[in-house]
Amino acid sequence: MKRTLGMVTLSALLVGSLAACSSSSDTGSTSTAPAKASDKPASSAAPVKKDKTKLSYWTGDRHDMDYIKEVVQKFNETNTDNIEVEMVVKTEDFNQAIDLAFASGQAPDVIRVKENTIQPFVQKGYLKPIDAYLDDAMKKKFPIIDDFNRLDGKIYSLPNYGSTLRLVYNKDLFAKAGIAAPPKTLAEMVEDAKKITAVGKASGSYGFALNFKSPESALGRSARVIAEASGYGGYGFDFKTAKFDFAGYKPVIQAFKQMLDDGSTLPGMESLDIDPLRAQFAEGKIGMYISYSAEPGVYANQFPAKIDWAAAPVPTFDGTVKGATSFVGGQWLSISNTTKNADAAWKFMNYMYQDNVLKTYHEKGFGLSMVPSISAVAAKPNIKGIDGFLPVGKDGTWPLQPTVTVEGMKYSDAFFKYMISGGNLDQLVDELNKRYNDALDKAVAKGSVKVTPNPNFDPMKLMAK
Known part of the structure; x- marks a missing residue:
């Protein structure tokens, strides 16, 4: 596994004088039917139109929905191939919705993929390699990184943006x-x-909150980055030994549980999704939480903040930074392996990766561009709070941990259950280590996962130079 993304792309962001600003989640799904261009009067000399090619694009992103809807609509109105794209926003249980869609033969043609989904989606056969569509200019323009874009020698997605993770806090409180x-x-x-x-x-008003309606999402935006900044793998994987070890989560989970026990967390946090959490923060009801660099755009457009707020580096175990703070991302769109319209899907995907789309995405504050040619020319978003999210020397991209199928409860659910109900944390960590390493051993034996110990792995060297 490689860490090139953090060293190369972040450096490009920092060298460029105008570098700037996940994934969010909400409830339900939204289907956006494409706008129809007005018909022109028919004439006997008019060429016969090709049959319309209809595509579906599924995404789990909520924070950029309005902008992407506009881009999709423009594609529908201007493309000369009579392609019509329907954008579907599924922000609750997106991964499960994708599984069900493929199982039922109703998979979308284009899929939004992320760092935690591209590996399992490839393993399940959901994604189509795009190597045949990429010319040398595109390969040079977009940083193609092993494990992030290229798996087993095949490219499945190109980067658009990434996100830093920060502590978001109410300055008034x-x-x-x-x-x-x-x-x-x-x-x-x-x-x-x-x-x-x-x-x-x-x-x-209360001191702290997280979106524990989805423990995986909540810990993925908080415990993960605190552990990494403290020198531990954010998903419980030890790159030195190539084994899972969730001991690095213990201080974070103990702190979260203590805030719950103290009554310092927003009541009902266990059923809170990220957008309702943001709405409460915008109203001044939450002192602090941890999230991605999409937040400035959210509070400028989606939930106008009625408070004075800012972002700061996440706390570490003891105040000492011992590893790079997550700069996450590297993927965006992929083509379904089951689509009957792969060429049309690529034409849409290629349109989405045009400079004007990526540059506007960056400048509107939806994410930090990971494409050097874009970050070099894009203007810094004029959005309150963005400065606290800008990449700094301590940010960097960690290598991806192996994806395994575990029997029993996932680590995020198990830790959340402990936070709510108590128990023996040491015993829980031992049990998680055993189950995850058993699953890893099975995956390695099957050949679906390859891991190599790296005794010299140094999380401090992941930081951008």
Whole structure:
């Protein structure tokens, strides 16, 4: 597994003077039917139109939905191949929806993929390699990275944007609680949450929240980045030994549980999705949470913030940074392996990767461009809060951990259950390690996963130079 993305692409972002600003989730799904161009009067000399080619594009992204709808509509109105794309936004259980769609023979033609889905989607045979469509100019323009875009020698997606992860905090509540600066350690975070709750509870404000309706999403945007900044693999994988070891999660889960036990978290957090959480934060009801660099765009457009807020580096175990802070991303669109209209799907995908689309995406603050030629010329978004999310020297991209199919409860659900119900955390970690490593051994034996120990792996070297 390689770490080229963090070193090359982030460096390009930082060298370019105008570098700037996940995935979000919501409930339900939205289908956006394409707008129809007005018909022209028929004439006897008019050429016969080709039959319309209809495509479906599925995404789980909510934060950029309005902009992407506009782009899709423009493609439908201007393409000369009579292609019509329907954009479907499925923001609840997106991965399960994709599984069901393929199982029932109703898979979309184009799919939004992410760092945690591209490997399993390839393993399941969902994605079509796009190598045949890429010319030398495209391969030079887009950084093609093993494990992120290219798997087993075949390319499945190209990068658009990535995201930094930060602690998002309500400056008004911090000032009211007498807190001078955002926390640098987990202990300070727990104490700050308690102080904020003490001064804010009467008006319905609490110190901390996460979107625990989906424990996987909640821990993926919080515990993951805290562990990585503290020197541990964010998904419980130890790259030195090439084995799973969830011991690095223990301090984070203990801190989260302590805030729950203290009553410092927003009531009902266990059923909170990310957009309702954002709405509560915008109203001043949450002191702090951890999330991606899409937040400035969200508070500028989706949920106008009624508070003074900012972003800061996430706390670490003891205040010492021992690893790169996640800069995540590297994929965007892929073509379904079952589509009957692969060439048309590529024409749409190619349109989505045009410079004007990617540049506008960057400038509107939906994500940080990971394409050097775009980040070099795009203007910095004029959006409140963006400065706290800009890449810095401590940001970097970690290699991808292997994807395995585990028997029993996933680690995120198991940790969340412990936070709510208690138990023996050491025993839980041991049990998770055994189940995940058993699954890893089976995957390696089957040949679906390849891992190699790297005794010299240094998480500090992942930082951008």
